[in-house]
Amino acid sequence: MRLGPDLFAALGFVLIAGSATADTAYVTCQNGNALGVIDFATARQTDSWDVPGNPAGVAVSDMGDVYTVSPESKTIRRFASDTGAIVAQTQLDGGPIGVALDQARGRLFVSDWFNARLWVLDATTLALQTELATGASPAGISLSEDGRFMASADKDFDQVSVFDAETLDLLHRIKVGTRPFGLRFAPGGRLFVANVGTNDVSVIDVDRAAVVATVPVGERPYGVAFAAGRAFVTNQYENTVSVIAQQTLAVETTIDVGEYPEGIDTTADGQSIVLANWFDNTITIIDANTLSVLKTIDTCDGPRAFGTFLHEGERP
Secondary structure, eight states: OEEOTTTTGGGHHHHHHHHSTTOEEEEEETTTTEEEEEETTTTEEEEEEEOOSOOOEEEEOTTOOEEEEETTTTEEEEEOTTTOOEEEEEEOSSOEEEEEEEGGGTEEEEEETTTTEEEEEETTTOOEEEEEEOSSSEEEEEEOTTSSEEEEEEGGGTEEEEEETTTOOEEEEEEOSSSEEEEEEOTTSOEEEEETTTTEEEEEETTTTEEEEEEEOSSSEEEEEEETTEEEEEEGGGTEEEEEETTTOOEEEEEEOSSSEEEEEEOTTSSEEEEEETTTTEEEEEETTTOOEEEEEEOSSSBOOEEOOEESSSOO
């Protein structure tokens, strides 16, 4: 079954107001060299920040700090969410693309596409602390909710590298499908990995260092997020989101969204899924319970939103 984006459109704003009123989205727009600030209370983009260097990766702290990664200029920036001012920045020497924040330990992880490593930066100053070796072409990075693990998707090695998030020791190299790109830890601890080459998702038991299931999805899966006991996977080449039941790992349905969906995240209340449509210059909001599209909102040119881009609470 496939659900179209026009379903419940007339009720979209009312439903958003009931579930995601307090959230703000910070969407990196690669083509526009910008970051779009989207207020869910009004369902519109309220601001746009200049971010040179074709930004892709993004992470947002609980306090509202916004981190961006610009691969072309190799620049990592930390913005103050209330003003959009740059409060710290650094330039790296490789191919930065993915980013993840370990807020509890004050660390920022950035993947280096060209040199098979992760940089570990101080989350406040962006000073380099250390480097971690991965497989070739690491892209997405994710931390487990319990703070035990940090993982990278090593695209050209068809593997995931798993580290102890406290000690930064390498724990596992786990083979997955072909060309993994986005990945995320689910509530409960399993790791879901989107494999763009084999059009499937590898589900990993990290404690056992084992793939426990491989779930077919749409063409060229990119990002993964979780809500209402389900995993949601963006399929770039199909303009869809695959919905997987976390308990059974069965595909429940496919939802039509905008053109070339990429980054995907979950609202703070766990009731909605938000994703960026790169070719449509929009974000789509999905009700995680009814699986209906609530709203499509315009944003800046070429939204990627590769990472965690939602913040609980309206912009300060």
